[in-house]
Amino acid sequence: MNGNMVIVEFLLFPGLLFTAIAGLLTAWVDRKVTAMVQMRVGPPLLQPFHDIRKLFVKETCVPEGGAIGLFLLAPLLGLAAVALASMILWRALLDVEATFVGDLIVLIYLFVMPALGVMLGSFASRNPLASIGGSREVKLMIAYELPMVLAILVPVIQAGSIRLGDLLTAQPPILSVSGVLALLVSIACMQAKLTIVPFDMPEAETELSGGALIEYSGPPLAMFKLTRAMMLFTLPILLLVLFFGGLLTGPVWQRWVIGFLVWFVLVAITIVLRNTTPRVRIDQAVRFFWGPVSVVALVAVVLAWAGW
Amino acid sequence: MSNAINALTRSLNVFHLAGSACNNCDIEILDALTPKYDLERFGITLVGSIRHADVLLMSGIFNRKAAIRAQELIAQAPKPYLVIAIGGCPATGLMWRDSYNWERPPGDFVKIDAFVPGCPPKPEAMISAVVKVIEGLRSGELVPGCLHTSDTVAGDPALETAGGS
Ligand code: SF4
Numbered sequence: 001m002n003g004n005m006v007i008v009e010f011l012l013f014p015g016l017l018f019t020a021i022a023g024l025l026t027a028w029v030d031r032k033v034t035a036m037v038q039m040r041v042g043p044p045l046l047q048p049f050h051d052i053r054k055l056f057v058k059e060t061c062v063p064e065g066g067a068i069g070l071f072l073l074a075p076l077l078g079l080a081a082v083a084l085a086s087m088i089l090w091r092a093l094l095d096v097e098a099t100f101v102g103d104l105i106v107l108i109y110l111f112v113m114p115a116l117g118v119m120l121g122s123f124a125s126r127n128p129l130a131s132i133g134g135s136r137e138v139k140l141m142i143a144y145e146l147p148m149v150l151a152i153l154v155p156v157i158q159a160g161s162i163r164l165g166d167l168l169t170a171q172p173p174i175l176s177v178s179g180v181l182a183l184l185v186s187i188a189c190m191q192a193k194l195t196i197v198p199f200d201m202p203e204a205e206t207e208l209s210g211g212a213l214i215e216y217s218g219p220p221l222a223m224f225k226l227t228r229a230m231m232l233f234t235l236p237i238l239l240l241v242l243f244f245g246g247l248l249t250g251p252v253w254q255r256w257v258i259g260f261l262v263w264f265v266l267v268a269i270t271i272v273l274r275n276t277t278p279r280v281r282i283d284q285a286v287r288f289f290w291g292p293v294s295v296v297a298l299v300a301v302v303l304a305w306a307g308w
Numbered sequence: 309m310s311n312a313i314n315a316l317t318r319s320l321n322v323f324h325l326a327g328s329a330c331n332n333c334d335i336e337i338l339d340a341l342t343p344k345y346d347l348e349r350f351g352i353t354l355v356g357s358i359r360h361a362d363v364l365l366m367s368g369i370f371n372r373k374a375a376i377r378a379q380e381l382i383a384q385a386p387k388p389y390l391v392i393a394i395g396g397c398p399a400t401g402l403m404w405r406d407s408y409n410w411e412r413p414p415g416d417f418v419k420i421d422a423f424v425p426g427c428p429p430k431p432e433a434m435i436s437a438v439v440k441v442i443e444g445l446r447s448g449e450l451v452p453g454c455l456h457t458s459d460t461v462a463g464d465p466a467l468e469t470a471g472g473s
Binding site: 040047051059060210214 | 311312315316318319343346348349351355356357359360362384386387388
């Protein structure tokens with residue numbers, strides 16, 4: 001494949017444009033289901049698109065005394081990383097051979113970037129509330145990364161490879177005890193990675209009034225919102241590949257139906273969790289992830305090693 | 309109709325600025341956002357930061373000190389934005405009009421795009437006001453005050469000294 005093709009793939013399909021559209025549709029599903037839980041009608045299908053479009057025509061306010069360059073570049077970091085991550089995942093899904101050794105490691109790093117972007121942006125904005133939000137984001141990341149990586153180790157140990165192509169053709173980990181435990185751990189970590197309730201303390205609308213993103217307006221805010229929507233779409237796909245990869249066999253339509261169903265169930269779990277739990281404090285979250293979640297993840301790794 | 313205005317009317321993020329209100333207007337504003345009226349159907353959501361806002365709802369009177377804060381806050385809003393005054397207070401001062409800290413109606417120091425009269429106005433009145441504002445924006449009859457070029461009212465020096473102490 002030549003260089004131009006890679007750029008097209010990154011910008012259009014399955015990279016930026018495709019992920020952005022799919023992510024905004026996922027965001028609509030999220031808002032609609034939330035509305036249904038609250039017995040409302042909810043927003044129209046195109047509402048997330050209108051929101052993003054509006055933000056792109058608004059003025060960009062720059063906080064006085066902030067680190068302007070970093071403030072404006074931080075949103076791009078997360079956006080580019082999640083588009084790239086989605087592209088790697090989709091290329092693996094579409095063609096098992098189009099993967100390279102170690103792409104899983106690349107993905108783990110790419111999925112850290114959106115949180116890093118929020119952090120840098122919040123500290124660059126020189127707003128005390130944003131700083132609190134940013135420091136919470138740091139703590140949250142330190143909390144969930146350990147169990148997340150441990151959980152990702154389980155499919156790696158079972159397939160004996162760090163290549164997505166091998167994970168997709170191996171026996172699906174979800175059929176084993178260790179796989180189920182690791183999936184539960186990853187669902188908890190996914191919730192925190194997406195910074196949605198109960199782990200939304202970096203933003204905490206009611207106490208920090210926007211928190212990390214409080215100073216952002218216009219296009220940079222649109223990019224942050226887009227990044228979050230794209231994460232909501234892409235992270236369940238990562239779990240799908242990791243834990244259900246081997247189920248995606250048979251004729252093409254069957255693979256798509258199974259894939260879509262599993263993805264939808266994962267998204268639905270996230271949305272239901274978001275609507276049925278209150279926000280926890282940051283110390284409770286760290287204790288939760290370093291305590292029970294890490295222990296379960298460790299047990300899963302040991303079980304995977306033992307062949308369970 | 310410009311592209312920006314059209315985009316704005318489809319996704320209004322509301323920021324609620326309560327001056328010295330008697331609180332009834334604030335409660336009615338929150339009522340309008342409850343599941344019963346479900347304003348998210350029209351893309352209207354409440355946001356916590358003025359930087360994310362498209363519509364500023366002002367309720368209550370703005371006394372000398374509050375007026376300065378309100379001006380500062382409005383200066384931080386990204387353009388284009390709308391200012392809507394909820395209730396009789398921001399229009400006339402109602403029963404606070406003769407109190408010692410009453411300075412002037414907020415219309416004197418910010419450009420208010422719409423008034424929703426009532427004490428307090430019902431949620432239905434606010435929704436109807438928003439619908440009228442959206443229609444006005446789309447037809448071009450209403451140009452957001454922040455986009456006016458002439459006769460600026462913000463930053464009145466007399467007001468800035470009044471409550472600075
Ligand atoms: S308009 Fe009436 S209800 Fe609203 S804040 Fe003023 S006095 Fe209270």
